[in-house]
Amino acid sequence: MDSELHPTALCPRYHHAVELIGxxxxxxxxxxxxxxxxxxxxxxxxxxxLSDRMLSERLKELEAEGIVQRLVFAETPVRIEYRITDKGRALSAVVDSIGAWAEEWIPLEDTAPTAFARA
Amino acid sequence: MDSELHPTALCPRYHHAVELIGxxxxxxxxxxxxxxxxxxxxxxxxxxxLSDRMLSERLKELEAEGIVQRLVFAETPVRIEYRITDKGRALSAVVDSIGAWAEEWIPLEDTAPTAFARA
Known part of the structure; x- marks a missing residue:
């Protein structure tokens, strides 16, 4: 088979998106x-x-991807906000579909032992 | 802000699911x-x-998650199939929503392998 012409060949945009969100x-x-x-x-x-260091790293990546915008307000003390962009807000359909799948198919005992409740 | 309203907002099933698919x-x-x-x-x-070694590892994980079933047919030569299960088929809504988001928001030039390499 020729991978260039494979009818189910992988879309690079999907690939990028799924590994970004995951x-x-x-x-x-x-x-x-x-x-x-x-x-x-x-x-x-x-x-x-989630550690501060990891959160900081992930926010930088999300900012580079245009999913998060970092705003600095010149107050005393300086106030910093991370706002989700339109591109990020459009991910709500993805988040909802993953949440629905997880609720139906992932048993609670398969998840991390940390006892946090659902949104 | 209203941090006391969502200190336990993260669903562990969602967390497991999003990092599994991603x-x-x-x-x-x-x-x-x-x-x-x-x-x-x-x-x-x-x-x-995708290398053979990585594919083999991922298929084992998906089998352990109940998303893929490995079938061995006693023929000559032995034939092996990997079939997606009902749990896996239910992921089509997730895959579709990620595909739709990617098509709208990810420019093709952002998808070069080097732009998103990770171990």
């Missing part, structure tokens, strides 16, 4: 940001187990 | 299997860049 902690961060959370400290509270 | 190559493998591909060699043709 990158460690990214799916969690996007879901919480879709619910309106904009501050670093609130994100760390909402996602137990 | 694991390197897994989203690609699932998408191709949803189109009916069942043989190891056809999967490697359909997904350029």
């Amino acid at each position: 990158r460690r902690w990214t799916g969690a961060i996007v879901r919480i940001m879709l619910s309106g959370t904009t501050r670093f400290s609130d994100l760390t509270v909402a996602i137990p187990g | 694991r390197r190559w897994t989203g690609a493998i699932v998408r191709i299997m949803l189109s009916g591909t069942t043989r190891f060699s056809d999967l490697t043709v359909a997904i350029p860049g």
